[in-house]
Amino acid sequence: MYYIQKTFEISASHQLRLTYESKCANLHGHNWIVTVFCRAAELDENGMVVDFTLIKRNIKDRLDHQNLNEVLDFNPTAENLARWICEQIPTCYKVQVVESKGNLAIYER
DSSP: OEEEEEEEEEEEEEOOOOSSOOGGGSOEEEEEEEEEEEEESSOOTTSOSSOHHHHIIIIIHHHTTSBHHHHOSSOOOHHHHHHHHHHHSTTEEEEEEEEETTEEEEEEO
């Protein structure tokens, strides 16, 4: 099995739609640290699990400096964001999203 990991930062805003009162219902921003984990039993025709540039294009280029509520069709919690990122890359099996120091969400399929 082959494994790769790519970590990058996304600066983006969001506001959460919650069933309780919270300051997170107000528009605010984070410098999210995202780590994408991919694996494959066999390398592709280029000798890769997945091209790092493809991960950047499919995730960072779509989300960086955006209001996540405007580009995603779900409540953009760190947990939901981790799941969505994982679904964008076929070989991805795990995503870690650090929203702020001490606040981390992990999605694994």
